[in-house]
Each structure stands twice: as structure tokens, then as C-alpha cells.
Amino acid sequence: MNFKLTNRALLVIAGLMILSSCASTTPTCSSPQTKNLSAAIDNVEASLMEGCQAHFDRYYDDLLSIAEGDPKPENKREFSEFLVWSSDQGLLSTRQAQEYYNRYFNVKFMSLKSDYNNCSHTCPNKQKVLFDMERELSDKERGLLKVSLDNDGYYRADQLFQEVELVLEATCTACAASR
Amino acid sequence: MKTPARLVFPLFLAALTTLAAYDAKASAPTIRLFPTTVVEDLKQTGNVARDMETGLQEVIGRLDQQQELYQQSKCDGAEDDPGCQRLARQIGATYLEMLTIMEERLPDMEHTVNNTRQSLEKGLRNELGRKMTSWTLQETLLGSKAEQATAQASPTLRGRSGMRLSERFKQYYQLVATSGAKGDQSLAVLASDIYLDMEETSLLIQRTRQEIARATLMEQLNQSFGIITPEMIEVVGGVKTILFGDETAQTIVAGPPPGSVEQAYRSPLEQ
Numbered sequence: 427m428n429f430k431l432t433n434r435a436l437l438v439i440a441g442l443m444i445l446s447s448c449a450s451t452t453p454t455c456s457s458p459q460t461k462n463l464s465a466a467i468d469n470v471e472a473s474l475m476e477g478c479q480a481h482f483d484r485y486y487d488d489l490l491s492i493a494e495g496d497p498k499p500e501n502k503r504e505f506s507e508f509l510v511w512s513s514d515q516g517l518l519s520t521r522q523a524q525e526y527y528n529r530y531f532n533v534k535f536m537s538l539k540s541d542y543n544n545c546s547h548t549c550p551n552k553q554k555v556l557f558d559m560e561r562e563l564s565d566k567e568r569g570l571l572k573v574s575l576d577n578d579g580y581y582r583a584d585q586l587f588q589e590v591e592l593v594l595e596a597t598c599t600a601c602a603a604s605r
Numbered sequence: 606m607k608t609p610a611r612l613v614f615p616l617f618l619a620a621l622t623t624l625a626a627y628d629a630k631a632s633a634p635t636i637r638l639f640p641t642t643v644v645e646d647l648k649q650t651g652n653v654a655r656d657m658e659t660g661l662q663e664v665i666g667r668l669d670q671q672q673e674l675y676q677q678s679k680c681d682g683a684e685d686d687p688g689c690q691r692l693a694r695q696i697g698a699t700y701l702e703m704l705t706i707m708e709e710r711l712p713d714m715e716h717t718v719n720n721t722r723q724s725l726e727k728g729l730r731n732e733l734g735r736k737m738t739s740w741t742l743q744e745t746l747l748g749s750k751a752e753q754a755t756a757q758a759s760p761t762l763r764g765r766s767g768m769r770l771s772e773r774f775k776q777y778y779q780l781v782a783t784s785g786a787k788g789d790q791s792l793a794v795l796a797s798d799i800y801l802d803m804e805e806t807s808l809l810i811q812r813t814r815q816e817i818a819r820a821t822l823m824e825q826l827n828q829s830f831g832i833i834t835p836e837m838i839e840v841v842g843g844v845k846t847i848l849f850g851d852e853t854a855q856t857i858v859a860g861p862p863p864g865s866v867e868q869a870y871r872s873p874l875e876q
Contacts, residue, residue: 499870506872527874534876538739545734555739589746589794593733596797599804600729
């Protein structure tokens, strides 16, 4: 009887220990607390490796906010390396990594990705395309201007947006005239 | 006005011919937005615009003076006054003179503007609309890094109205001439700008022509009463906008960007 009780107690203790060990490995997925971008990237990478992949968007946003606090041209490289690492770890596909990088740090607009010609595809969706570009321009303002201090890059992106708007207006009018 | 026009249009012609030659010579897969036909149409439109300006400038100037005199004499609200009636008849006669000149010149103007518009329309539809995706269009507008450096060194025309018609063609000439040496990105913007301008001008001319016959008849009737109608003022305003631009809406010519786009770092993710 005593033996049975001891066994039962041991089983309960073992169960509790297993449960407590599970609780200690559950990732908290908290945002990085440091204001240093490199350290924050290290924290985020560790969290992502611990199973916080679902929080990638939030982490990326956190990193951008931290970088805004210490804007410099080198930040571009930090973000690029972080995204390449994410892609290498299989957290992101190459295409997703490119999307994350170019949307914020490149002059070119990812919203203009298309496999079909302008008359057949872009013109019928012109308003949506321009709306998406406008939203992307505000991300570029954050990435190029506020994070990387790349004023020229942002100026060019803004100019490109205006040029695309003008050229699409003319091209789509010309496309519609043939119908 | 006359002297600059005389100087500008031979230059305009020469530059456009050079552009056509450049366009033909370019070995790279160049977009053909300014073939010889468009260049010829632009030249013709410029000539017609100059002739029309020359013909109308004096009449419109006289009309402005007469209207000013009418207002200074406080004739608004004193239409029964014999002096004011005489002034109103004079204004009406000058207005009829303007309509007659326009009736003669506008068909030519409309014809050449439409030709330019149609040629550009075809080029834009084929070269940018059917042969390109939005991504390739973007790459064309951005150009290569080397081309960007050159493109940034010169201003780009922005806005389409607000200046004299012949002055607009002078600017087109300057832009077309300098864009020719830079590459497709400037030409695409320039062709779009000119095309939309021609579209707008064509509509204005169409509306004005529709109004002329009616306005002429009305004014012939009004001559016997010495009345200035709101339509008269509106038509004169429309003509001035087409030919001499809107004084209040000056075209903005953007300055060159502050520096080069070239950055020290290029990500392997960059597209």
C-alpha cells in the first residue's frame, strides 16, 4: 500500500516536472526591448528560431521602428542581411524576402509586378494600381527616408510615382481609344 | 511674340529632324514614340499655332482694351446710356472679327492637333500599352543608372496648360531635343505629356468651333441692340486660354533632384 502511494506520488511529481518544463520552453514572442538595431535583430532571430514565425510581420515592424530611432544608411544592409537570413532559415521564400526588402528600401514599386500587358491588365485596374503604389510610397518613405536617410532614393521613388501616374493616364487613354 | 516665334520654329524643325534621325539610328531596342510622322505633325501644329496667334493677338488685344474702357466708363448696369451702347457695339464688332478669324483658322488647327494626337496615341498604345507590362514600364521610366545621372541633370515639364500655345511647343522642342540624347524614360513621359495636352486642346477646339456659329449669329442680332452678353466674354476667355494660356495657372517646371540616386549599398534582394 505504502509502495503504491509512493509510486503515485512520484508519478504526480514527474508529471508536474514535465508540465513545468513545457511551460518554460513556450516562446513568449515578445517584442525586442533594446533600442540597438543589431541587438534587436539578434533578439528577433532568436525568437523566430524558437517558434515565433507567425509574428514575423510584427517583428519586422518593430525593427523598422527601432531603426527609425537611429536612422543611417547602414540600416539598409542590416535589414537586407536579416531578410537573407530569414530566407536561408526557410522562414520566408526568396520572393517574400524580396518583397519585404524592395517595398521599403528600393525605388522600384513592387505594386507594379505583373505578367500581362498594360492595355489588357494594368489599365482596367488603374485606380487600384495607383492606390497600391501610394501605400507603397509611404512604406518607402519609412524605409528610405526615415530608416536609411536615403533622401535621393525617396525623391526618385516619389518622382517615379508621378511619372507612372502621368504615363498610365496617357497610355490607358490611348488603349481605350482603340476600342 | 513674333520675333521669338521666327527664331524658334526653324530650330524646332531642325531639332525634331535630329530627333527622328536619332530615333532611327538607335541600335538598342528603343521604344518608338516619336517616329517621323509625329515629328512632322508636331512641326505642323507649331506652325499653325504661330499663325493663329499672330492673326488673333491684335484683335484680342483690342477687345481687351475696349472691355476695359467699358468697365472704366461704369457701363455695367447703364446699358441704356447711348455712349455705353456705342461702346458695346464696338466691342461686338471686334468680337465678330475675332470669330471670323477663328472660323477660318480653327479647322487647320484642329486638323493638325488631331493628327499629332492620333500619331502619339498609336505609339503610346503599341509601345507602352501592348508591348509592356507595368513592371517593364517602370524599368523604362527608371532607365539605367547611367541614363539616370543624365536625366537628373535637366528639368522635366510638368503640367499641360497655362502657357501660350507656341510657347508650349517651344518647350516641347527643348524637351524633345534634350530627351533624345537621354533615353526612353524621358521620351515616355514627354510623349504622355504632349498626348494629354493635345487631347485637352482638341476638346477645347471642338467645343469652341461648335460655339462659333451660334455665337456669330447671336452677335449679329445683338449688334442692333448694343448688348454685351456673358457668352461673348466666355468665348473670348476660352480662345485666350487655348492660345495664350491661363495667366493664373502657370506651368510648374520641376528642378533637377538634389543628388544622385546611386547608393553605396546594393542588397542581393534588390530587383
